[in-house]
Amino acid sequence: xxxxxxxxxxxxxxxxxxxxxxxxxxxxxxxxxxxxxxxxxxxxxxxxxxxxxxxxxxxxxxxxxxxxxxxxxxxxxxxxxxxxxxxxxxxxxxxxxxxxxxxxxxxxxxxxxxxxxxxxxxxxxxxxxxxxxxxxxxxxxxxxxxxxxxxxxxxxxxxxxxxxxxxxxxxxxxxxxxxxxxxxxxxxxxxxxxxxxxxxxxxxx
Numbered sequence: 001x002x003x004x005x006x007x008x009x010x011x012x013x014x015x016x017x018x019x020x021x022x023x024x025x026x027x028x029x030x031x032x033x034x035x036x037x038x039x040x041x042x043x044x045x046x047x048x049x050x051x052x053x054x055x056x057x058x059x060x061x062x063x064x065x066x067x068x069x070x071x072x073x074x075x076x077x078x079x080x081x082x083x084x085x086x087x088x089x090x091x092x093x094x095x096x097x098x099x100x101x102x103x104x105x106x107x108x109x110x111x112x113x114x115x116x117x118x119x120x121x122x123x124x125x126x127x128x129x130x131x132x133x134x135x136x137x138x139x140x141x142x143x144x145x146x147x148x149x150x151x152x153x154x155x156x157x158x159x160x161x162x163x164x165x166x167x168x169x170x171x172x173x174x175x176x177x178x179x180x181x182x183x184x185x186x187x188x189x190x191x192x193x194x195x196x197x198x199x200x201x202x203x204x205x
Contacts, residue, residue: 043184054126073098115127148178156168156170
């Protein structure tokens with residue numbers, strides 16, 4: 001990606017989901033808040049590097065997927081507007097779902113979807129049906145400003161010991177996946193009339 005007029009635009013080569021950098025988020029433990037807000041978008045970066053992205057051939061989410069650094073919108077409700085509690089901080093222990101704002105690369109409309117509710121070793125998938133959207137919670141992580149994501153009553157972690165594993169839910173609720181979270185302000189989606197895909201984003205500080 002390169003910056004043009006304060007916005008990120010796509011360049012030839014491997015698509016990366018469309019961001020240059022974002023505003024790091026840190027938890028607000030003194031107020032019982034996670035530092036992320038309902039209705040806002042964030043990237044999720046692993047402590048050792050690489051983002052939570054998505055496959056090209058399939059729709060499963062994985063570490064450093066082909067479509068990486070995807071902006072995920074944090075939603076209190078599973079409606080397209082993601083309007084419930086918009087602008088409010090997510091409190092520790094509250095439930096939320098994650099809207100995938102990039103959409104599938106084969107869809108010329110770029111319709112958003114959801115991170116699905118797959119569990120038990122099955123990789124979490126991109127889904128359109130809000131009824132099958134996953135539900136998550138998070139708590140302050142052990143590494144600086146990281147947040148540790150989990151399910152409502154389950155743990156969340158990598159599905160397999162490989163270089164680019166998928167992620168899933170586990171029965172043990174003590175397992176959580178740490179991410180460094182960055183706020184991304186989406187201002188405009190645009191797509192060229194070719195097979196390339198780009199996403200215009202401005203970064204707010």
